[in-house]
Amino acid sequence: PVQLQALATKPLATETLAQLGWSGRECITDSRRLFNYFRLTVDNRIVFGGGWPKYGQTQLALNPADLISRLNYTFPADVILPVAMTWSGIIDYVLDTLPIITRLQTHPAVIYVGGWCGHGIALSIAAGAWVAHLSKLGTWPANVPQFRQQPPLLPTEWARRLGFWAGIRLMSFLDNS
Numbered sequence: 001p002v003q004l005q006a007l008a009t010k011p012l013a014t015e016t017l018a019q020l021g022w023s024g025r026e027c028i029t030d031s032r033r034l035f036n037y038f039r040l041t042v043d044n045r046i047v048f049g050g051g052w053p054k055y056g057q058t059q060l061a062l063n064p065a066d067l068i069s070r071l072n073y074t075f076p077a078d079v080i081l082p083v084a085m086t087w088s089g090i091i092d093y094v095l096d097t098l099p100i101i102t103r104l105q106t107h108p109a110v111i112y113v114g115g116w117c118g119h120g121i122a123l124s125i126a127a128g129a130w131v132a133h134l135s136k137l138g139t140w141p142a143n144v145p146q147f148r149q150q151p152p153l154l155p156t157e158w159a160r161r162l163g164f165w166a167g168i169r170l171m172s173f174l175d176n177s
């Protein structure tokens with residue numbers, strides 16, 4: 001379990017959008033390992049997510065200051081981006097970043113998917129087609145990548161915590177070097 005957070009600005013005026021030069025309304029993900037992502041909504045809010053993930057949070061500990069700082073660092077300093085809301089949620093991160101798509105062994109009529117690792121929207125759409133094929137025809141489509149019953153796991157909770165902590169710090173170091 002990994003906690004991520006996001007925010008949304010207040011709707012931006014046409015003049016503010018012009019200052020940003022963001023006329024194509026592209027969805028953007030930066031190229032760092034600990035990446036930020038952002039897009040414009042239909043009502044011209046910026047939805048901005050990213051920052052340092054937190055491991056194993058059972059109660060959401062929202063501290064948006066880092067994320068707001070990243071938002072302000074990403075866009076020009078002379079553009080005011082008032083934040084309207086912040087939120088946080090838990091995702092199921094998988095060590096090798098490949099999702100799980102399988103049947104429950106105890107109830108084979110149940111197909112489940114998980115482990116999208118922060119890049120889930122595009123892959124989940126493809127997985128939906130694979131699951132539909134599996135439910136309708138009872139077999140995997142020929143073009144489905146290799147999936148498995150269980151993701152690879154570090155053997156104990158302390159190893160997972162330590163591995164996550166070390167991995168995040170290594171990614172941060174590599175992003176800043």
